[in-house]
């Protein structure tokens with residue numbers, strides 16, 4: 001379809017869509033780096049396979065947002081090099097607390113991301129559910145995947161991690177800041 005890009009961009013609220021795709025791409029990029037950091041520490045432990053399974057889904061999420069950036073002509077956030085390092089450090093750091101620490105990190109991050117996706121779904125529904133059908137479908141699917149990662153974390157004793165609630169609050173503050181910044185720059 002030679003005109004697919006033009007058709008995609010036709011009549012969309014470009015600033016809104018730019019912001020959504022840029023921040024989601026940043027988030028999925030960061031998620032990949034978090035799981036990479038966790039695997040570097042816990043890859044050979046009993047938690048390895050379950051972390052790898054979640055990471056594989058994040059790879060699909062990131063691939064999809066890479067495609068969407070091209071289709072909607074959105075540039076990535078300038079903060080990617082920072083999320084590259086920060087994501088890995090968060091993943092590896094939480095994993096150094098042990099399997100439960102890694103799972104606590106997963107619960108905190110995935111809860112933030114699924115809330116964030118829910119708020120985007122509301123925004124797009126208010127904008128035009130028909131026009132943004134494809135995007136809505138993708139975000140709903142990913143929201144469900146992130147919810148599942150969150151539940152996997154809880155099933156694997158996230159709440160038994162050292163200083164669980166402090167850790168969760170701190171990580172979620174970081175997520176909020178990352179979302180705020182990645183939407184804007």
Ligand SMILES: [Fe+2]
Nearest residue numbers: 028031058061
């Ligand atoms: Fe994801």
Ligand SMILES: [Fe+2]
Nearest residue numbers: 031110146149
């Ligand atoms: Fe996830």
